[in-house]
Amino acid sequence: MLARLGRRAVLAVYALLVTVPLLVVLGGSLKTTAELFDSPFGPPTNPRLQNYVEVLTTQNLLRVLGNSAFVVAVSVPTTLVLASLVAYAIARLPGWPGRVLFAVFAAGLAVPAQAVMIPQYVQFDRLGLRDSLAGLMLVNVVVTLPVAVFILAGFLRTLPTELYEAAELDGAGPWTAFRRVAVPLPAPSLAATAIYLFVMHWNDLLYPLLFIDDPAKRTLPLALLDFTGEYLTDYPLLFTGVVVASTPMVVAYALLQRHFIAGITAGAVKG
Missing domain, CATH: 1.10.3720.10 (MetI-like)
Incomplete structure (x- = not known):
C-alpha cells in the first residue's frame, strides 16, 4: 500500500512539473505582456489571438x-x-x-x-x-x-x-x-x-x-x-x-x- 501511494505521489509531482509550465506557455500566448506579469499562472481574461497573427505574419x-x-x-x-x-x-x-x-x-x-x-x-x-x-x-x-x-x-x-x-x-x-x-x-x-x-x-x-x-x-x-x-x-x-x-x-x-x-x-x- 505504501509503495503504491509513493508511486502515485511521484507521478503526481511529475505531472505537475510537466502540466504547470505547459499551461503557463499556452495561457501566456493568449495574454498581453502586462497581463502575463500580473497573473502568470492565471487563465487569460481576454484571450488575445493577435499574438499568433503577429508571429505568423510580422x-x-x-x-x-x-x-x-x-x-x-x-x-x-x-x-x-x-x-x-x-x-x-x-x-x-x-x-x-x-x-x-x-x-x-x-x-x-x-x-x-x-x-x-x-x-x-x-x-x-x-x-x-x-x-x-x-x-x-x-x-x-x-x-x-x-x-x-x-x-x-x-x-x-x-x-x-x-x-x-x-x-x-x-x-x-x-x-x-x-x-x-x-x-x-x-x-x-x-x-x-x-x-x-x-x-x-x-x-x-x-x-x-x-x-x-x-x-x-x-x-x-x-x-x-x-x-x-x-x-x-x-x-x-x-x-x-x-x-x-x-x-x-x-x-x-x-x-x-x-x-x-x-x-x-x-x-x-x-x-
Whole structure:
C-alpha cells in the first residue's frame, strides 16, 4: 500500500512539473505582456489571438516554418535509408566484420557533438556548405546516423536468420531480401526512429546557430531567439512561437503514437 501511494505521489509531482509550465506557455500566448506579469499562472481574461497573427505574419514565421519543414523532410528519410542499409549489413555480416561495423557506429554515440563542431565548421566552410540548408541537412544526417543505426541494428539482429534463408531459397538476392524482409518487419522500429529523428532535427538550435547566417535560411528554433533581447524579452510572442513550433511534433506523435510504443518495445520479449 505504501509503495503504491509513493508511486502515485511521484507521478503526481511529475505531472505537475510537466502540466504547470505547459499551461503557463499556452495561457501566456493568449495574454498581453502586462497581463502575463500580473497573473502568470492565471487563465487569460481576454484571450488575445493577435499574438499568433503577429508571429505568423510580422515575424515571418511562415517562411521559417517552411525552412524547418524542408530540412526535416530531407534529413529524416535520408537518415532512415542510410541507417537501414547499415543496420542490415550489421545484422547479416557474420562474425567479427558485423561486430566491428556496429562498434564503429556505436563509438559515434560516445563522441560529444560539441567536440567536433570546430572541424565540421572549417570543413563545411571550405566546401561552401556553410550558411546553406544543404549543409545543415548534411550535418543533421551525419550527427544522428549513429543513433539511428544503433536502434535499427538492435531490432534487425533479433530477426530469425530463417527468414533470410527462406528468402534466399525463393531466389531473393541481398537487395530483394532487404526490401522484402529487412524493411517491412521492423516498421514499428522505423516509425519510432523517425519520430526521434523528427524531434531531434526540428528542435535543433546548436547547428543552425553555428552554420546559418542568412536570415532567409533560418530554422524555427533559431528564429525564436529574435523574441529575446539583452534587456527585454517579449514573453507572449516567445510563448506563441513555442506553441507554433511544438504543434507539428504533437500532431506527429498523436498520429504515430501506436507505432512509437510498438517500436520502443520491439525486441523486448523474445518468443
